[in-house]
Amino acid sequence: MKQVLIKENEAGQRLDKYLHKYLKEAQGSFIYKMLRKKNIILNGKKASGGEKLEIGDEIRFFLSEETLNKMSGIPSQLSEELSDKEVAEYKAAYDKYKELEIIYDNHHILIVNKPEGILTQKAAAVDLSLNEWFIGYMLHHGQLRREELRTFKPSVCNRLDRNTSGMVICGKTLPGSQKMSELLKNRDLHKFYRLYVKGKVTEPSLIEGYLVKDEKRNTVRISPSPVQDKSSYIKTKYEPLKIFEDKTLLEVELITGKTHQIRAHLASVGHPLLGDYKYGDKNFNDSYKKKYKIKSQLLHAYRLEFPELDGEFSELSKRIFTARAPQVFYTLEGNGHK
Structure with a gap:
């Protein structure tokens, strides 16, 4: 028994x-x-x-x-060697990304500043993503026991593209994961991004449209009207923070959260992201790549604003968290690191 x-x-x-x-x-x-x-x-x-x-x-x-x-699914002779093998992937991910900046950590959730170049979740079996790092982190710090992984695996709650940096929320407990999913689904958790775009943006704006996926090419396009059974309504709010001769530093509030939404939506109104070779301007990107070694879109999940919360999540009530952007953001701004 x-x-x-x-x-x-x-x-x-x-x-x-x-x-x-x-x-x-x-x-x-x-x-x-x-x-x-x-x-x-x-x-x-x-x-x-x-x-x-x-x-x-x-x-x-x-x-x-x-x-x-x-x-x-457990072999009858469960050895210490097998135990090590099962957690080796999590340990390897934790060791590889050990220096990640943790923004916030409590019993239910962890918020981490993901650098560009790291997958949020693995795309292939051999990948080591932020998700594996997170489980490795919990195992390393004694916040999770190996046997608990049989019935619950902690996981990231929101996803960022590989080359997008910034804040990712990770659910450490089942209640934490469920609460964050609820806030994200109901759009009660406000997400803000910092990014550079081509051209001068002089006024704040709220833009809407419909996003249509192309699964084969892993791209999306923006339609002004719905495409039957193939499109998702999107809404993007932005305001200029600093205007330069050929570019603008924007803050964007992602009101809906769809794949490549910010990148495709801003490109559709003539302001593609700096460094974005999928939706952007190649000549514009090449000039900055040559001078600043920029190889991917400058897009950073900068700020999270939590709504009023009570009970076991009251510690997060109306909290605002920010994550430092990559150094190149401040280099381009011309004022050094902030």
Whole structure:
């Protein structure tokens, strides 16, 4: 018999959903059969699987060790060597990106300043992304135990393109991940970016449109009207911070958050991002690449503004966080590092 106590990261979900994670190799029919036969019980009683789990609930498995290991995807001879192998990817990512700047860290979330050039989430099996770094960080600092990864994997809550720098929110707990997802979905969490664009932008503006994806080319285009079943409504607000002869430093509020939204939307109104070779002006970019070694878009997720929050998230209520931009931003501004 094996006994499992439900903790914060498992609470709030249905029992059957939890069991599908815990017994990841088992079919649903096996799980429900074990519930019916009382080989899996909840708090000492027969369960249907639809019960909502709470912190402190006790699940008992009356299964042989061999069956439990097989259904959990764990070899019968679990060695220390295998344990090291399973966490090696997270350790490698943490070691590789150990010097990342942490903006904020509490029980539920972590906010990190992602440099350009790092993936938020892996695109291929061999990638080491910010997501692997984050799990490695938690393991390294004793905020997560290896066995907890069986039923809950901490993850980033918002994504930035590989070559976009700035603030990424990471959910350390299930409640933290759920709350951040809710704020992002409802647009209650305000996100601001700093960026350089071609040309002089003299007035603030709010622009709207419809974003159409081209999956094959991994690009998007902007349409003034909806394209049936293929477009998403977008809204982008911006204001100039400093105007130069051939460019403008902008602050953009991303009101909707779609793939390549800022880059494509500003390009569509004649102000492509400096360094953006996908949507931008090649000659303009080449001149800055030659002088300043700029190879990708100068786009930085600069500021996060949280709404009023209460309860266990009251510490974040109306908090504003900012992240230092890459050095080239200040070099171009002409005032040195700020």
